[in-house]
Amino acid sequence: MLSTIPLENQAFISLSNTREDILSGKYSAKDLCLHYVKKIKSEDRFNAFLEVFEASAMQAATVLDEKVSAGFKGKLTGAIIGIKDNLCYKDHRVSAASQILDGFESQFTATSVQRLIDEGAIIIGRLNCDEFAMGSSNENSSIGGVKNPLNTEYVPGGSSGGSAAAVAAGLCMATLGSDTGGSIRQPASFCGIVGLKPTYGRISRYGLIAFASSFDQIGPLTKSVEDAALLYQVMAGADPMDSTCSIKPVEGSIKSSKPRTFAYLQEVMDSPGLHPDVKAAFKHKLEALTSAGHTVKGVSFPYLDHMVPCYYVLTTAEASSNLARYDGVHYGKRSAASEDIPSTYFNSRTEGFGPEVKRRIMLGTFVLSTGYYDAYYSKGQKVRQLIKSATDAILAESDFIISPTTPHPAFKTGEKADDPIALYLEDIFTVQANLAGNPAISVPLGKTAVGLPFGIQLTAGSFKEADLFETAAQI
Numbered sequence: 001m002l003s004t005i006p007l008e009n010q011a012f013i014s015l016s017n018t019r020e021d022i023l024s025g026k027y028s029a030k031d032l033c034l035h036y037v038k039k040i041k042s043e044d045r046f047n048a049f050l051e052v053f054e055a056s057a058m059q060a061a062t063v064l065d066e067k068v069s070a071g072f073k074g075k076l077t078g079a080i081i082g083i084k085d086n087l088c089y090k091d092h093r094v095s096a097a098s099q100i101l102d103g104f105e106s107q108f109t110a111t112s113v114q115r116l117i118d119e120g121a122i123i124i125g126r127l128n129c130d131e132f133a134m135g136s137s138n139e140n141s142s143i144g145g146v147k148n149p150l151n152t153e154y155v156p157g158g159s160s161g162g163s164a165a166a167v168a169a170g171l172c173m174a175t176l177g178s179d180t181g182g183s184i185r186q187p188a189s190f191c192g193i194v195g196l197k198p199t200y201g202r203i204s205r206y207g208l209i210a211f212a213s214s215f216d217q218i219g220p221l222t223k224s225v226e227d228a229a230l231l232y233q234v235m236a237g238a239d240p241m242d243s244t245c246s247i248k249p250v251e252g253s254i255k256s257s258k259p260r261t262f263a264y265l266q267e268v269m270d271s272p273g274l275h276p277d278v279k280a281a282f283k284h285k286l287e288a289l290t291s292a293g294h295t296v297k298g299v300s301f302p303y304l305d306h307m308v309p310c311y312y313v314l315t316t317a318e319a320s321s322n323l324a325r326y327d328g329v330h331y332g333k334r335s336a337a338s339e340d341i342p343s344t345y346f347n348s349r350t351e352g353f354g355p356e357v358k359r360r361i362m363l364g365t366f367v368l369s370t371g372y373y374d375a376y377y378s379k380g381q382k383v384r385q386l387i388k389s390a391t392d393a394i395l396a397e398s399d400f401i402i403s404p405t406t407p408h409p410a411f412k413t414g415e416k417a418d419d420p421i422a423l424y425l426e427d428i429f430t431v432q433a434n435l436a437g438n439p440a441i442s443v444p445l446g447k448t449a450v451g452l453p454f455g456i457q458l459t460a461g462s463f464k465e466a467d468l469f470e471t472a473a474q475i
Helices: 015-023 029-043 054-069 111-118 161-168 185-191 227-234 278-292 304-325 339-354 355-368 372-398 420-426 431-437 465-474
Strands: 047-051 080-084 120-129 174-179 194-197 217-224 259-265 295-298 401-403 442-448 453-459
Touching: 015 295, 029 047, 029 080, 029 120, 029 355, 047 161, 047 174, 054 120, 080 161, 111 120, 111 174, 111 227, 111 420, 120 161, 120 295, 161 174, 161 185, 161 217, 174 194, 174 227, 185 227, 185 339, 185 442, 185 453, 194 227, 217 227, 227 465, 259 278, 278 295, 278 401, 278 442, 278 453, 295 304, 304 355, 304 372, 304 420, 304 431, 355 372, 355 431, 355 453, 372 401, 453 465
Parallel strands: 080 120, 080 174, 259 295, 259 401
Antiparallel strands: 047 120, 174 217, 194 217, 194 442, 401 453, 442 453
């Protein structure tokens, strides 16, 4: 018998709880999907959703109800999930929040998305983001920026700002984002939720519109560590469609009460840009971990100031190569002013790309150009190896590297819009995991005196997500 309690009065608890409710017949997937469709339409004042897939979502929910009646018990039965607008979903539009892909419809589904669907998840819509995932505030979207649902005068973080805002506002149960230098963890911190960047190669990138291929990773944004772990378990694993995807078996969940060793970077604690409320809460957490029997130690990491420059040299180079395919010829926007092949390329790209994407394409083309390749790109790869080696050395002696996720809470919309360097420095604590390829998770830590949330980040050894979830849940 279906529940007589209106769905709007039933608070979302967890993905597993939703699954149990639908399997037990408390309510139907169709009713649940309709509830969230209505909720998005009436409550999305934040520009989080670019499009609600109402027709396909309702159809999927109807089919799911029939499958449940026939005995289907998928791990994500009834999960209402939004996807960042750089993940492909067959027969649905995807644009990476860019005019260059205006009107483009995907011909296939990303592996990560398909694996969620196979376990009973319903994809409810595509979410706003910084154009081609290039940004730390979600102000670079060509469709307009996203507002932080906790305080609409502030940014939600980026580039997965729409994904974070949708979860924080309760517009769907969980979302997928992509993380190239912190684009899942930073908005998770700003919006007070959980965000995971898995080990590079742990989740297939097939169907993800590329920004920087050796950095990009798909991951979940959720209300809890439990939900993040569940989505990760479903998505992770080898994929013949992605040659960079690891064939290592996916670890199951663990339960451990043994004391852990946490290393914090002394340079982070001494950083002049660390917000006093963030620093105080972080120090308090370190003291609490010590009191609980864990080992906390400060370590030196001399490359902190080199990480962001290294990251931007390498990622812009990869972006320059990846975005060359958007030329106004094959798909997406073609300028009306095109008269021949050169003008088609020039005008379509000039009109289709936003200023930040153009900036990074030009930077990347410069560092790859003759006479500058060795001075910038080649040197950047050597610095990346130094950072990875130093990170691995710390994690050989410690279970986790612990740090604030961001130096400060969310900032006001427009506050840093005219200073790209300030926005690039937003990634100072998160880029290490992408440069080294390690998994990292952001969980809520506290709030400032004015109620803005901020997070704490754990980074673990490669493919040690199970350890990460177990400890993050305790924290």
